């Protein structure tokens with residue numbers, strides 16, 4: 130099996146099965162995937178790939194089986210698309226706590242890409258099928274006692290997930306029906322709108338410092354863009370997990386609803402957002418988020434190296450092991 134071009138990634142339409150041009154020949158001269166010129170920054174879909182579909186859901190592209198368009202589920206995420214509204218729901222169902230493992234992240238990116246490539250889909254609601262938990266954030270076991278190659282692969286997948294959600298042209302709504310620390314909070318923050326269940330037992334925030342680790346700059350940028358510099362600075366330094374009512378006050382989430390109203394409310398908010406012309410909303414979104422996206426895109430490899438050297442430090446490994454031990458003691 131030949132290696133693929135360094136430009137190859139899930140931004141290519143042929144991902145995850147590289148087309149002939151994406152594969153490096155024995156000369157190992159990088160040959161980019163032919164679809165790449167159409168892909169603006171890697172990991173972010175260009176506006177031109179999504180035709181405007183304002184006012185109605187566009188038709189299903191020919192050749193795609195209808196059943197696939199309506200619902201598909203691999204393992205850890207259930208995806209349902211309502212073609213009449215153009216709204217898909219991605220329901221996380223990876224027990225016990227929807228932690229963001231490499232497998233989860235890979236499935237997440239493939240599922241979102243399928244929806245992006247489906248003209249019938251204009252908006253996505255992210256939610257959880259696990260009671261009381263939206264997502265417990267990055268799977269800590271992926272960052273403990275593994276090889277540097279594994280850390281690189283894992284971190285690239287985390288970056289890819291963020292680039293895809295934050296750079297997504299579709300309307301993204303987080304229906305947060307449980308606790309959402311760290312990476313789980315990042316997913317919600319990367320959406321266009323956040324609705325959380327009104328339950329003070331559910332909390333949300335970037336609690337990395339509590340684990341003895343540091344939220345990467347693009348986590349921080351995303352947070353600052355939602356809540357502003359002062360709230361982000363205090364919350365990040367303290368590694369605060371905000372109970373739902375406090376999260377609302379600080380602007381971490383946009384509204385709270387009773388649990389039984391969550392899906393209905395998410396659908397209503399989605400309908401409001403989809404009432405706007407796609408092209409105007411998409412260009413505005415891209416304009417608001419471009420600087421932050423570009424920062425990671427242009428420093429992606431450096432960020433991976435940074436993650437590897439940070440995570441490989443014995444002191445960081447020790448902190449992560451102690452944290453996992455604390456979780457195990459609490460649960461058992």
Ligand SMILES: CC/C=C\C/C=C\C/C=C\C=C\CC(=O)SCCNC(=O)CCNC(=O)[C@H](O)C(C)(C)COP(=O)(O)OP(=O)(O)OC[C@H]1O[C@@H](n2cnc3c(N)ncnc32)[C@H](O)[C@@H]1OP(=O)(O)O
Nearest residue numbers: 228265266267268269270308310311312343439456457460
């Ligand atoms: C300068 C900087 C440069 C570079 C950047 C470098 C580094 C930055 C790196 C990383 C950034 C990371 C962001 C993250 O997302 S880290 C993950 C943070 N997550 C958490 O802190 C959440 C921890 N979990 C909990 O608080 C709770 O589990 C809960 C509230 C989500 C759910 O509580 P429950 O009581 O319902 O469930 P538990 O009994 O606690 O857990 C069940 C089971 O699941 C295991 N588990 C929980 N969370 C995780 C996780 N995130 N990863 C892996 N495993 C997890 C827990 O241990 C239990 O397992 P056992 O049943 O005991 O085996």
